[in-house]
Amino acid sequence: MPEGIEVEYYRQSVLRTLNRKIELVETVDQKYLRDGHSLIDIKDLLEGNSFKFAGRRGKLLLLSVSNDMSIGLRFGMTGRLLVDGVSAIETLEYSSTKNEPKWNRFSLKFSDGGTLSINDPRRLGAIQINPNIEVLGIDLYEITISSLSKALGSSSRALKSRLMDQSKVAGLGNLLTDEILWRSSINPRRAANSLTHDEQKRLAYHIIQTVKQLTKLGGSHTGKLQAHRGTGGLCPKDGEPLERYTVGGRTTYSCPLHQI
Ligand SMILES: [Zn+2]
Incomplete structure:
Protein backbone atom coordinates (compact mmCIF):
# COMPACT_ATOMS: atom_id res chain seq x y z
CA MET A 1 0.00 0.00 0.00
CA PRO A 2 1.16 3.56 -0.39
CA GLU A 3 2.91 4.54 2.82
CA GLY A 4 4.53 7.91 3.46
CA ILE A 5 7.44 7.08 1.15
CA GLU A 6 5.20 6.29 -1.82
CA VAL A 7 3.14 9.43 -1.24
CA GLU A 8 6.40 11.39 -1.20
CA TYR A 9 7.14 9.92 -4.66
CA TYR A 10 3.65 11.01 -5.71
CA ARG A 11 4.34 14.50 -4.38
CA GLN A 12 7.53 14.71 -6.41
CA SER A 13 5.77 13.51 -9.56
CA VAL A 14 2.96 16.02 -9.12
CA LEU A 15 5.46 18.90 -9.20
CA ARG A 16 5.29 18.50 -12.98
CA THR A 17 1.68 19.67 -12.90
CA LEU A 18 2.27 22.95 -11.07
CA ASN A 19 1.06 26.06 -12.90
CA ARG A 20 -0.62 24.05 -15.65
CA LYS A 21 -4.19 25.14 -16.26
CA ILE A 22 -6.79 22.57 -15.27
CA GLU A 23 -9.34 22.38 -18.05
CA LEU A 24 -11.66 19.66 -16.88
CA VAL A 25 -12.34 17.41 -13.91
CA GLU A 26 -13.35 14.25 -15.75
CA THR A 27 -14.00 11.73 -12.98
CA VAL A 28 -14.60 11.80 -9.26
CA ASP A 29 -15.76 8.52 -7.78
CA GLN A 30 -18.67 8.98 -5.35
CA LYS A 31 -16.83 7.00 -2.70
CA TYR A 32 -13.89 9.37 -2.95
CA LEU A 33 -15.93 12.41 -1.91
CA ARG A 34 -15.75 13.49 1.73
CA ASP A 35 -17.43 15.97 4.09
CA GLY A 36 -20.63 16.18 2.02
CA HIS A 37 -18.83 17.57 -1.02
CA SER A 38 -20.01 16.84 -4.53
CA LEU A 39 -18.46 16.51 -7.96
CA ILE A 40 -19.67 20.07 -8.65
CA ASP A 41 -17.67 21.37 -5.66
CA ILE A 42 -14.51 19.73 -6.98
CA LYS A 43 -15.14 21.05 -10.50
CA ASP A 44 -15.80 24.58 -9.18
CA LEU A 45 -12.63 24.48 -7.16
CA LEU A 46 -10.32 23.16 -9.86
CA GLU A 47 -11.51 23.96 -13.36
CA GLY A 48 -9.85 27.04 -14.82
CA ASN A 49 -7.31 27.10 -11.98
CA SER A 50 -3.93 25.47 -11.48
CA PHE A 51 -1.94 23.78 -8.72
CA LYS A 52 0.56 26.12 -7.08
CA PHE A 53 2.24 23.99 -4.46
CA ALA A 54 2.54 20.30 -3.66
CA GLY A 55 2.95 19.38 0.00
CA ARG A 56 2.50 16.24 2.04
CA ARG A 57 1.83 15.23 5.62
CA GLY A 58 2.19 11.51 6.17
CA LYS A 59 0.08 9.74 3.56
CA LEU A 60 -1.92 12.85 2.66
CA LEU A 61 -0.90 14.66 -0.53
CA LEU A 62 -1.78 18.35 -0.40
CA LEU A 63 -2.22 20.46 -3.49
CA SER A 64 -2.67 24.20 -3.14
CA VAL A 65 -4.84 25.70 -5.83
CA SER A 66 -4.48 29.16 -7.39
CA ASN A 67 -7.73 30.30 -5.69
CA ASP A 68 -6.22 29.88 -2.19
CA MET A 69 -8.03 26.61 -1.61
CA SER A 70 -6.40 23.23 -1.35
CA ILE A 71 -7.28 19.64 -1.99
CA GLY A 72 -6.00 16.62 -0.13
CA LEU A 73 -5.58 13.30 -1.92
CA ARG A 74 -5.59 10.00 -0.05
CA PHE A 75 -4.61 6.74 -1.69
CA GLY A 76 -6.03 4.08 0.63
CA MET A 77 -4.61 0.59 0.20
CA THR A 78 -4.09 0.49 -3.54
CA GLY A 79 -4.22 3.99 -5.01
CA ARG A 80 -1.62 4.96 -7.61
CA LEU A 81 -1.15 8.47 -8.84
CA LEU A 82 -0.49 8.92 -12.54
CA VAL A 83 0.76 12.16 -14.02
CA ASP A 84 0.46 12.41 -17.80
CA GLY A 85 -0.25 8.68 -17.80
CA VAL A 86 2.93 7.75 -15.94
CA SER A 87 2.99 6.36 -12.40
CA ALA A 88 5.67 7.47 -9.97
CA ILE A 89 5.90 3.90 -8.74
CA GLU A 90 5.73 0.66 -10.63
CA THR A 91 5.42 -1.76 -7.75
CA LEU A 92 2.90 -1.25 -5.03
CA GLU A 93 2.50 -3.98 -2.45
CA TYR A 94 -1.10 -5.32 -2.39
CA SER A 95 -1.97 -3.49 -5.59
CA SER A 96 -1.95 -4.12 -9.29
CA THR A 97 0.44 -2.58 -11.79
CA LYS A 98 -2.29 -2.52 -14.41
CA ASN A 99 -4.01 0.76 -15.04
CA GLU A 100 -7.55 -0.38 -15.74
CA PRO A 101 -9.76 2.54 -16.84
CA LYS A 102 -12.53 1.21 -14.58
CA TRP A 103 -10.26 1.78 -11.57
CA ASN A 104 -9.95 5.49 -12.35
CA ARG A 105 -11.37 7.18 -9.25
CA PHE A 106 -10.24 10.71 -9.95
CA SER A 107 -9.01 12.23 -13.15
CA LEU A 108 -8.52 15.66 -14.55
CA LYS A 109 -7.27 17.08 -17.79
CA PHE A 110 -4.93 20.03 -18.23
CA SER A 111 -5.42 22.48 -21.07
CA ASP A 112 -2.08 21.30 -22.54
CA GLY A 113 -3.59 17.82 -22.99
CA GLY A 114 -1.86 16.22 -19.99
CA THR A 115 -3.67 14.40 -17.20
CA LEU A 116 -3.57 13.62 -13.51
CA SER A 117 -5.43 10.58 -12.22
CA ILE A 118 -5.72 8.10 -9.37
CA ASN A 119 -6.06 4.44 -10.31
CA ASP A 120 -7.33 2.52 -7.30
CA PRO A 121 -8.68 -1.05 -7.57
CA ARG A 122 -9.92 -1.21 -3.98
CA ARG A 123 -11.42 2.27 -4.01
CA LEU A 124 -10.36 3.25 -0.50
CA GLY A 125 -8.78 6.60 -1.30
CA ALA A 126 -10.39 10.02 -0.92
CA ILE A 127 -10.43 13.64 -2.03
CA GLN A 128 -10.86 16.34 0.59
CA ILE A 129 -11.31 20.07 0.20
CA ASN A 130 -9.15 22.12 2.59
CA PRO A 131 -8.26 19.11 4.76
CA ASN A 132 -7.33 19.79 8.37
CA ILE A 133 -3.73 18.63 8.66
CA GLU A 134 -3.58 19.46 12.37
CA VAL A 135 -5.26 16.13 13.10
CA LEU A 136 -2.19 14.37 11.72
ZN1 LIG B 1 16.10 -12.21 14.65
Whole structure:
Protein backbone atom coordinates (compact mmCIF):
# COMPACT_ATOMS: atom_id res chain seq x y z
CA MET A 1 0.00 0.00 0.00
CA PRO A 2 1.16 3.56 -0.39
CA GLU A 3 2.91 4.54 2.82
CA GLY A 4 4.53 7.91 3.46
CA ILE A 5 7.44 7.08 1.15
CA GLU A 6 5.20 6.29 -1.82
CA VAL A 7 3.14 9.43 -1.24
CA GLU A 8 6.40 11.39 -1.20
CA TYR A 9 7.14 9.92 -4.66
CA TYR A 10 3.65 11.01 -5.71
CA ARG A 11 4.34 14.50 -4.38
CA GLN A 12 7.53 14.71 -6.41
CA SER A 13 5.77 13.51 -9.56
CA VAL A 14 2.96 16.02 -9.12
CA LEU A 15 5.46 18.90 -9.20
CA ARG A 16 5.29 18.50 -12.98
CA THR A 17 1.68 19.67 -12.90
CA LEU A 18 2.27 22.95 -11.07
CA ASN A 19 1.06 26.06 -12.90
CA ARG A 20 -0.62 24.05 -15.65
CA LYS A 21 -4.19 25.14 -16.26
CA ILE A 22 -6.79 22.57 -15.27
CA GLU A 23 -9.34 22.38 -18.05
CA LEU A 24 -11.66 19.66 -16.88
CA VAL A 25 -12.34 17.41 -13.91
CA GLU A 26 -13.35 14.25 -15.75
CA THR A 27 -14.00 11.73 -12.98
CA VAL A 28 -14.60 11.80 -9.26
CA ASP A 29 -15.76 8.52 -7.78
CA GLN A 30 -18.67 8.98 -5.35
CA LYS A 31 -16.83 7.00 -2.70
CA TYR A 32 -13.89 9.37 -2.95
CA LEU A 33 -15.93 12.41 -1.91
CA ARG A 34 -15.75 13.49 1.73
CA ASP A 35 -17.43 15.97 4.09
CA GLY A 36 -20.63 16.18 2.02
CA HIS A 37 -18.83 17.57 -1.02
CA SER A 38 -20.01 16.84 -4.53
CA LEU A 39 -18.46 16.51 -7.96
CA ILE A 40 -19.67 20.07 -8.65
CA ASP A 41 -17.67 21.37 -5.66
CA ILE A 42 -14.51 19.73 -6.98
CA LYS A 43 -15.14 21.05 -10.50
CA ASP A 44 -15.80 24.58 -9.18
CA LEU A 45 -12.63 24.48 -7.16
CA LEU A 46 -10.32 23.16 -9.86
CA GLU A 47 -11.51 23.96 -13.36
CA GLY A 48 -9.85 27.04 -14.82
CA ASN A 49 -7.31 27.10 -11.98
CA SER A 50 -3.93 25.47 -11.48
CA PHE A 51 -1.94 23.78 -8.72
CA LYS A 52 0.56 26.12 -7.08
CA PHE A 53 2.24 23.99 -4.46
CA ALA A 54 2.54 20.30 -3.66
CA GLY A 55 2.95 19.38 0.00
CA ARG A 56 2.50 16.24 2.04
CA ARG A 57 1.83 15.23 5.62
CA GLY A 58 2.19 11.51 6.17
CA LYS A 59 0.08 9.74 3.56
CA LEU A 60 -1.92 12.85 2.66
CA LEU A 61 -0.90 14.66 -0.53
CA LEU A 62 -1.78 18.35 -0.40
CA LEU A 63 -2.22 20.46 -3.49
CA SER A 64 -2.67 24.20 -3.14
CA VAL A 65 -4.84 25.70 -5.83
CA SER A 66 -4.48 29.16 -7.39
CA ASN A 67 -7.73 30.30 -5.69
CA ASP A 68 -6.22 29.88 -2.19
CA MET A 69 -8.03 26.61 -1.61
CA SER A 70 -6.40 23.23 -1.35
CA ILE A 71 -7.28 19.64 -1.99
CA GLY A 72 -6.00 16.62 -0.13
CA LEU A 73 -5.58 13.30 -1.92
CA ARG A 74 -5.59 10.00 -0.05
CA PHE A 75 -4.61 6.74 -1.69
CA GLY A 76 -6.03 4.08 0.63
CA MET A 77 -4.61 0.59 0.20
CA THR A 78 -4.09 0.49 -3.54
CA GLY A 79 -4.22 3.99 -5.01
CA ARG A 80 -1.62 4.96 -7.61
CA LEU A 81 -1.15 8.47 -8.84
CA LEU A 82 -0.49 8.92 -12.54
CA VAL A 83 0.76 12.16 -14.02
CA ASP A 84 0.46 12.41 -17.80
CA GLY A 85 -0.25 8.68 -17.80
CA VAL A 86 2.93 7.75 -15.94
CA SER A 87 2.99 6.36 -12.40
CA ALA A 88 5.67 7.47 -9.97
CA ILE A 89 5.90 3.90 -8.74
CA GLU A 90 5.73 0.66 -10.63
CA THR A 91 5.42 -1.76 -7.75
CA LEU A 92 2.90 -1.25 -5.03
CA GLU A 93 2.50 -3.98 -2.45
CA TYR A 94 -1.10 -5.32 -2.39
CA SER A 95 -1.97 -3.49 -5.59
CA SER A 96 -1.95 -4.12 -9.29
CA THR A 97 0.44 -2.58 -11.79
CA LYS A 98 -2.29 -2.52 -14.41
CA ASN A 99 -4.01 0.76 -15.04
CA GLU A 100 -7.55 -0.38 -15.74
CA PRO A 101 -9.76 2.54 -16.84
CA LYS A 102 -12.53 1.21 -14.58
CA TRP A 103 -10.26 1.78 -11.57
CA ASN A 104 -9.95 5.49 -12.35
CA ARG A 105 -11.37 7.18 -9.25
CA PHE A 106 -10.24 10.71 -9.95
CA SER A 107 -9.01 12.23 -13.15
CA LEU A 108 -8.52 15.66 -14.55
CA LYS A 109 -7.27 17.08 -17.79
CA PHE A 110 -4.93 20.03 -18.23
CA SER A 111 -5.42 22.48 -21.07
CA ASP A 112 -2.08 21.30 -22.54
CA GLY A 113 -3.59 17.82 -22.99
CA GLY A 114 -1.86 16.22 -19.99
CA THR A 115 -3.67 14.40 -17.20
CA LEU A 116 -3.57 13.62 -13.51
CA SER A 117 -5.43 10.58 -12.22
CA ILE A 118 -5.72 8.10 -9.37
CA ASN A 119 -6.06 4.44 -10.31
CA ASP A 120 -7.33 2.52 -7.30
CA PRO A 121 -8.68 -1.05 -7.57
CA ARG A 122 -9.92 -1.21 -3.98
CA ARG A 123 -11.42 2.27 -4.01
CA LEU A 124 -10.36 3.25 -0.50
CA GLY A 125 -8.78 6.60 -1.30
CA ALA A 126 -10.39 10.02 -0.92
CA ILE A 127 -10.43 13.64 -2.03
CA GLN A 128 -10.86 16.34 0.59
CA ILE A 129 -11.31 20.07 0.20
CA ASN A 130 -9.15 22.12 2.59
CA PRO A 131 -8.26 19.11 4.76
CA ASN A 132 -7.33 19.79 8.37
CA ILE A 133 -3.73 18.63 8.66
CA GLU A 134 -3.58 19.46 12.37
CA VAL A 135 -5.26 16.13 13.10
CA LEU A 136 -2.19 14.37 11.72
CA GLY A 137 0.86 13.57 13.83
CA ILE A 138 4.53 14.25 13.17
CA ASP A 139 5.53 13.43 9.59
CA LEU A 140 7.68 10.32 9.14
CA TYR A 141 10.46 12.37 7.50
CA GLU A 142 10.60 14.76 10.46
CA ILE A 143 10.90 12.35 13.38
CA THR A 144 13.23 13.32 16.22
CA ILE A 145 13.80 11.61 19.56
CA SER A 146 11.65 14.15 21.38
CA SER A 147 8.80 14.11 18.85
CA LEU A 148 8.80 10.31 18.92
CA SER A 149 8.77 10.29 22.70
CA LYS A 150 5.78 12.64 22.64
CA ALA A 151 4.03 10.49 20.02
CA LEU A 152 4.41 7.37 22.16
CA GLY A 153 3.19 9.27 25.21
CA SER A 154 1.78 7.32 28.12
CA SER A 155 -0.16 4.95 25.88
CA SER A 156 -0.28 1.31 26.90
CA ARG A 157 -1.39 0.29 23.39
CA ALA A 158 0.84 -1.99 21.35
CA LEU A 159 3.84 -0.05 20.08
CA LYS A 160 3.14 -1.01 16.47
CA SER A 161 -0.45 0.30 16.67
CA ARG A 162 0.76 3.54 18.19
CA LEU A 163 3.37 4.03 15.44
CA MET A 164 0.72 3.39 12.78
CA ASP A 165 -1.78 5.75 14.43
CA GLN A 166 -1.74 8.58 11.87
CA SER A 167 -2.69 11.13 14.51
CA LYS A 168 0.57 10.34 16.33
CA VAL A 169 3.06 9.58 13.56
CA ALA A 170 1.87 10.34 10.03
CA GLY A 171 3.06 8.15 7.19
CA LEU A 172 4.15 4.85 8.71
CA GLY A 173 2.23 1.88 7.31
CA ASN A 174 2.39 -1.85 7.91
CA LEU A 175 5.56 -2.75 6.01
CA LEU A 176 7.64 0.21 7.19
CA THR A 177 6.61 -0.31 10.80
CA ASP A 178 7.53 -4.01 10.81
CA GLU A 179 10.87 -3.23 9.14
CA ILE A 180 11.66 -0.44 11.62
CA LEU A 181 10.80 -2.54 14.68
CA TRP A 182 12.80 -5.47 13.31
CA ARG A 183 15.84 -3.21 12.81
CA SER A 184 15.29 -1.69 16.26
CA SER A 185 15.15 -5.15 17.92
CA ILE A 186 11.90 -4.23 19.66
CA ASN A 187 8.81 -6.43 19.84
CA PRO A 188 5.78 -4.83 18.08
CA ARG A 189 3.46 -5.96 20.91
CA ARG A 190 5.33 -4.06 23.62
CA ALA A 191 3.28 -1.35 25.28
CA ALA A 192 4.13 2.02 23.71
CA ASN A 193 4.86 3.48 27.15
CA SER A 194 7.21 0.65 28.15
CA LEU A 195 10.22 1.82 26.13
CA THR A 196 13.27 3.05 27.99
CA HIS A 197 14.90 6.28 26.86
CA ASP A 198 17.64 4.28 25.13
CA GLU A 199 15.03 2.22 23.28
CA GLN A 200 13.24 5.39 22.19
CA LYS A 201 16.55 6.74 20.90
CA ARG A 202 17.21 3.51 19.02
CA LEU A 203 13.71 3.50 17.56
CA ALA A 204 13.97 7.14 16.43
CA TYR A 205 17.34 6.37 14.82
CA HIS A 206 15.91 3.42 12.89
CA ILE A 207 12.81 5.33 11.77
CA ILE A 208 15.03 8.08 10.35
CA GLN A 209 17.50 5.65 8.73
CA THR A 210 14.89 3.24 7.37
CA VAL A 211 12.76 5.99 5.83
CA LYS A 212 15.86 7.53 4.26
CA GLN A 213 17.24 4.25 2.90
CA LEU A 214 13.97 2.85 1.58
CA THR A 215 13.17 6.17 -0.09
CA LYS A 216 16.43 5.76 -2.01
CA LEU A 217 15.87 2.06 -2.70
CA GLY A 218 12.41 2.48 -4.20
CA GLY A 219 9.70 2.20 -1.56
CA SER A 220 8.36 0.73 1.65
CA HIS A 221 8.55 -2.80 0.18
CA THR A 222 12.36 -2.65 -0.25
CA GLY A 223 13.26 -3.42 3.38
CA LYS A 224 15.45 -6.33 4.50
CA LEU A 225 12.54 -8.15 6.14
CA GLN A 226 10.32 -8.00 3.08
CA ALA A 227 11.48 -11.17 1.30
CA HIS A 228 10.96 -13.16 4.50
CA ARG A 229 7.35 -12.14 5.10
CA GLY A 230 5.54 -15.38 4.34
CA THR A 231 5.22 -19.01 5.31
CA GLY A 232 8.48 -20.39 6.68
CA GLY A 233 10.15 -16.98 6.72
CA LEU A 234 13.39 -16.81 8.71
CA CYS A 235 14.90 -13.78 10.42
CA PRO A 236 17.58 -12.41 8.07
CA LYS A 237 19.60 -11.38 11.11
CA ASP A 238 19.81 -14.65 13.06
CA GLY A 239 17.91 -17.32 11.11
CA GLU A 240 15.17 -17.73 13.71
CA PRO A 241 11.71 -18.62 12.28
CA LEU A 242 9.68 -15.41 12.19
CA GLU A 243 6.43 -15.15 14.11
CA ARG A 244 3.28 -14.12 12.28
CA TYR A 245 0.29 -12.62 14.08
CA THR A 246 -1.95 -9.57 13.88
CA VAL A 247 -1.56 -6.30 15.71
CA GLY A 248 -4.41 -3.82 15.38
CA GLY A 249 -5.83 -5.98 12.61
CA ARG A 250 -2.64 -5.88 10.53
CA THR A 251 -0.48 -8.87 9.63
CA THR A 252 2.75 -8.59 11.54
CA TYR A 253 6.08 -10.39 11.28
CA SER A 254 8.70 -10.25 14.00
CA CYS A 255 11.62 -12.27 15.31
CA PRO A 256 11.03 -13.96 18.69
CA LEU A 257 14.78 -14.17 19.29
CA HIS A 258 16.15 -10.67 18.84
CA GLN A 259 13.03 -8.47 19.03
CA ILE A 260 12.38 -8.13 22.74
ZN1 LIG B 1 16.10 -12.21 14.65
